[in-house]
Amino acid sequence: MSILHAIVLGIVQGLTEFLPISSSGHLEIVPWLFNWNDYDSQATAKAFDTALHLGTLVAVLIYLRRELAAYLRTGLQFAFRRQSSTTVLGKQAWFLVASAIPAGIVGVIFEESITERLGTPNLIAVSLIVFGLLLVWADRRATVAQNSRDVTQLSLRDALVIGTAQVLALNPGTSRSGITITAARLTGYSRDAAARLSFLMSVPIIGGAVVFKLAQLWRDGIPEGLAVPMLVGIVSAGISGWVAMWSMIRLVRTKSFTPYVVYRVAFGAAILLLVATNFR
Numbered sequence: 001m002s003i004l005h006a007i008v009l010g011i012v013q014g015l016t017e018f019l020p021i022s023s024s025g026h027l028e029i030v031p032w033l034f035n036w037n038d039y040d041s042q043a044t045a046k047a048f049d050t051a052l053h054l055g056t057l058v059a060v061l062i063y064l065r066r067e068l069a070a071y072l073r074t075g076l077q078f079a080f081r082r083q084s085s086t087t088v089l090g091k092q093a094w095f096l097v098a099s100a101i102p103a104g105i106v107g108v109i110f111e112e113s114i115t116e117r118l119g120t121p122n123l124i125a126v127s128l129i130v131f132g133l134l135l136v137w138a139d140r141r142a143t144v145a146q147n148s149r150d151v152t153q154l155s156l157r158d159a160l161v162i163g164t165a166q167v168l169a170l171n172p173g174t175s176r177s178g179i180t181i182t183a184a185r186l187t188g189y190s191r192d193a194a195a196r197l198s199f200l201m202s203v204p205i206i207g208g209a210v211v212f213k214l215a216q217l218w219r220d221g222i223p224e225g226l227a228v229p230m231l232v233g234i235v236s237a238g239i240s241g242w243v244a245m246w247s248m249i250r251l252v253r254t255k256s257f258t259p260y261v262v263y264r265v266a267f268g269a270a271i272l273l274l275v276a277t278n279f280r
Contacts, residue, residue, distance in 0.1 A: 001039075009027065009048075010233040013055065013240075016175075020198075021264055022172065022173050022174060044223045053210050056238065060206070067196075076090075078091060088152075098156065100205040103205055104209075127171055128268035129268035131175060135178050135264075145188075162197065166201070177198045180194075191252040
């Protein structure tokens, strides 16, 4: 893999993991568009994918370091029942962990089927359009209903509802952040809170995936010649991931998610046009 490709894919991963536009879909489409053949085996693809997710994990840990430190501290205190005053925040820390369970279970059980059957350009394009329109519908409905709950009001039910929605994100093109924001808005959260919940819920799901993939990488070893591109991918994904979170929070405080939906629909339509004209 060339360093340039590693940089591009790292930036793509970082931006699209946290913006509601689908990281897995873009990571399939970008190499398809430019006819890149960087992976000589499934092991190489999995190793580089691990690096990209490690980069985005580092980004969200840095961006949410204060909130995560509070959740970690109070969550452990709640687990060992040392301080009753931390009960609410301590419980919510475990609610966030619980949100990763549905997608984690489905992802582990159906990993091979997802890899083999999903991720075609046509399916990604349709998913970008359909779930993008679902996001704008949910956002407008929530605005009319004047939904304004914040992150501090997270309940176990909400965490499981939003977490279950993440199962749909196993399909490339859906977008993990997009579907969690959609579910959060329909559950009654403000735009800012929905975005923050999406970021917070990314920690256990991405963290679990990274640990699982690192265990496989430790067992199989880093493919020859991939160490430097992996490092470059981690850095570029981390930097672009932080920028994506920072920019989206600033945007949704004053505007809606509509710009992301417009992009999704336009990009999805462009992919369908390219397929129909046999461009790729």
